[in-house]
Amino acid sequence: MNQQQRSILIDLASRFPPPSGVQFSYGTSGFRTDASLLESTVFRVGILAALRSIQTGSVVGLMVTASHNVVSDNGVKVADPSGGMLTQRWEPFADAIANAPDPHSLVQVKMLNDCNAFLFLDYHRFLVAVSAMGHPNQQRLVFVLFCFVSFFRFISVSFIFNMGKEVLLDDFVKKENILLDGAPSSEVLLGRDTRPSGKLLVSASAQGATSIMGTTANDMGILTTPQLHWMVRSKNKGIEATKNSYYDQLLMSYRLLFDCIPPGVSDNNMFEKLIVDCADGVGGEEIEKLKARLSDLKIEARNIGAGVLNKGVGADFVQKEKIVPRGFGPSDFGARCASLDGDADRLVYFYILSDSDKIKLVDGDKILTLFALFIKEQLGILNGAENVKANNSYQPCLGVVQTAYANGASTDYLKQLGLEVVLTPTGVKYLHEKAAEYDIGIYFEANGHGTILFSETFLCWLDTINNDLLSTSRGSEQQKAALRLLATSKLINQAVGDALSGMLLVEAILLHWGWSIFRWNELYQDLPSRQLKVKVIDRAAVVTANAETLVVKPPGIQEAIDVETAKYPKGRCFIRPSGTEDVVRVYAEALTQEAADDLARSAARLVDQLLG
Numbered sequence: 001m002n003q004q005q006r007s008i009l010i011d012l013a014s015r016f017p018p019p020s021g022v023q024f025s026y027g028t029s030g031f032r033t034d035a036s037l038l039e040s041t042v043f044r045v046g047i048l049a050a051l052r053s054i055q056t057g058s059v060v061g062l063m064v065t066a067s068h069n070v071v072s073d074n075g076v077k078v079a080d081p082s083g084g085m086l087t088q089r090w091e092p093f094a095d096a097i098a099n100a101p102d103p104h105s106l107v108q109v110k111m112l113n114d115c116n117a118f119l120f121l122d123y124h125r126f127l128v129a130v131s132a133m134g135h136p137n138q139q140r141l142v143f144v145l146f147c148f149v150s151f152f153r154f155i156s157v158s159f160i161f162n163m164g165k166e167v168l169l170d171d172f173v174k175k176e177n178i179l180l181d182g183a184p185s186s187e188v189l190l191g192r193d194t195r196p197s198g199k200l201l202v203s204a205s206a207q208g209a210t211s212i213m214g215t216t217a218n219d220m221g222i223l224t225t226p227q228l229h230w231m232v233r234s235k236n237k238g239i240e241a242t243k244n245s246y247y248d249q250l251l252m253s254y255r256l257l258f259d260c261i262p263p264g265v266s267d268n269n270m271f272e273k274l275i276v277d278c279a280d281g282v283g284g285e286e287i288e289k290l291k292a293r294l295s296d297l298k299i300e301a302r303n304i305g306a307g308v309l310n311k312g313v314g315a316d317f318v319q320k321e322k323i324v325p326r327g328f329g330p331s332d333f334g335a336r337c338a339s340l341d342g343d344a345d346r347l348v349y350f351y352i353l354s355d356s357d358k359i360k361l362v363d364g365d366k367i368l369t370l371f372a373l374f375i376k377e378q379l380g381i382l383n384g385a386e387n388v389k390a391n392n393s394y395q396p397c398l399g400v401v402q403t404a405y406a407n408g409a410s411t412d413y414l415k416q417l418g419l420e421v422v423l424t425p426t427g428v429k430y431l432h433e434k435a436a437e438y439d440i441g442i443y444f445e446a447n448g449h450g451t452i453l454f455s456e457t458f459l460c461w462l463d464t465i466n467n468d469l470l471s472t473s474r475g476s477e478q479q480k481a482a483l484r485l486l487a488t489s490k491l492i493n494q495a496v497g498d499a500l501s502g503m504l505l506v507e508a509i510l511l512h513w514g515w516s517i518f519r520w521n522e523l524y525q526d527l528p529s530r531q532l533k534v535k536v537i538d539r540a541a542v543v544t545a546n547a548e549t550l551v552v553k554p555p556g557i558q559e560a561i562d563v564e565t566a567k568y569p570k571g572r573c574f575i576r577p578s579g580t581e582d583v584v585r586v587y588a589e590a591l592t593q594e595a596a597d598d599l600a601r602s603a604a605r606l607v608d609q610l611l612g
């Protein structure tokens with residue numbers, strides 16, 4: 001980093017001093033906290049995004065959102081050039097840059113100032129000594145001695161103080177081989193959800209990004225988190241990256257799936273409207289845009305922005321509380337309903353049970369199961385095709401990825417279908433990475449965040465098969481199966497979980513089989529479960545292993561949980577530190593709701609006794 005860049009950066013950074021006494025950590029989903037504490041962090045994440053863009057020679061995204069958190073919170077996360085989450089390798093740097101104590105510590109060796117302080121002390125001593133002497137020879141001697149001592153002190157102090165000290169940005173740039181001088185132009189796409197604090201924070205992040213010379217910050221305005229990820233991915237593939245092109249792609253592929261519905265499928269479900277709770281977040285406005293262009297699906301959007309974001313509404317509320325969200329009531333009994341979260345990257349379905357505020361939740365696990373059944377069916381049809389039999393050297397591998405929060409009944413059901421099911425730690429960065437190892441990888445968190453990833457190899461193979469079938473048996477079920485899979489790969493967001501695209505795929509699959517939400521929900525019965533959270537002094541004291549199903553630290557707690565769990569038939573229980581809140585989460589599952597509640601409460605008590 002040259003001197004000019006250094007001074008621009010220090011000057012800008014000093015306008016965004018970090019709050020005192022706050023330690024930031026790039027958690028499950030970037031940095032998240034009270035919005036008033038975040039200006040310096042988003043500025044610095046802007047710098048990080050610019051450096052990542054320079055390193056990869058690609059467009060990088062920066063999203064200002066706190067998803068399902070309360071409206072006064074905000075957050076920031078980076079989308080890598082693939083459209084996925086920031087590479088985990090850069091997370092320690094994200095922590096370091098967010099926690100650097102002052103602007104100078106980003107680019108300068110602060111310790112030189114300490115050396116100067118030592119020299120000042122010497123100079124002061126020198127003046128005192130000289131003024132006490134009468135003879136000029138004595139004064140000269142003291143002067144020479146002063147010069148010697150100061151010189152050696154400067155050398156040794158500089159050496160000792162700077163030994164092992166790092167200049168954060170310079171060191172990182174060197175280590176990651178980022179060529180700042182003469183680098184090709186770099187670009188960061190910025191986006192935000194509807195939080196009132198978002199505008200100011202985006203402006204700070206833009207200043208951070210452009211403080212790195214040659215970087216352009218392109219503000220995409222208010223959009224859903226998955227839209228920003230989709231735009232980053234598209235732009236890097238040379239595809240137009242606008243909201244319009246996003247909707248074009250979604251609607252075109254939905255239409256293709258609609259046109260491929262097998263003949264004779266019951267249309268019971270077809271004309272019933274879908275009611276969507278938009279969490280009073282960004283999904284509200286976006287779903288209105290989608291609706292305006294959708295002729296084959298009736299959608300009624302509620303909680304589209306007039307109420308308080310995420311308050312008694314949204315996917316997180318519905319999934320955790322299992323009660324009707326604000327704006328819904330007994331008159332909606334029997335309707336097919338869905339909930340998005342504040343930034344529209346989570347989706348759950350539900351229906352209202354009669355005479356109560358209770359709902360039947362159709363969660364991320366059920367969405368995953370629906371997708372898995374559909375893909376499996378299409379692959380089965382395709383395997384029956386002569387062209388595929390003739391070219392059977394390639395067998396696409398389908399894998400399913402869940403976390404420990406997946407309901408045990410869903411995992412059992414998926415395994416019974418003969419599918420390979422893998423568990424990863426919580427956080428889509430882990431699930432996404434694992435799913436990308438398959439030809440077709442389906443991942444979902446129980447809370448409704450997930451997608452289907454298709455490998456390039458599989459898509460090339462599918463394209464060839466589809467072209468062959470087009471010439472030999474156009475319009476056959478086999479050719480339609482190939483087309484359905486191709487359309488699904490375009491409809492479902494390949495960058496990240498996306499409530500809007502996920503919702504269209506759910507709707508297309510329900511239509512494909514003529515299923516109601518009740519039929520879908522009957523695939524398997526969820527085991528009763530309970531989630532609790534416990535406030536602790538230091539959540540980092542809890543260390544887990546085996547995809548968060550075992551506690552390694554503090555010692556003794558896992559054994560105690562095991563003793564409690566053994567008391568309940570089909571009992572399962574685990575604890576883990578949250579990555580987005582200052583709590584330890586407790587999850588329990590058992591044969592009855594009462595048992596699940598008891599087990600969760602006993603585990604929460606253990607956590608409280610040991611760590612509270």
Ligand SMILES: CC(=O)N[C@H]1[C@@H](OP(=O)(O)O)O[C@H](CO)[C@@H](O)[C@@H]1O
Pocket residue numbers: 028029067405426427428445447449577578579580581585
């Ligand atoms: C139990 C639960 O729902 N945890 C959520 C929540 O993470 P925690 O680390 O549990 O706070 O927020 C994450 C980001 O949205 C999401 O990926 C994750 O699934």
Ligand SMILES: [Mg+2]
Pocket residue numbers: 067068341342343344345346
């Ligand atoms: Mg979200």
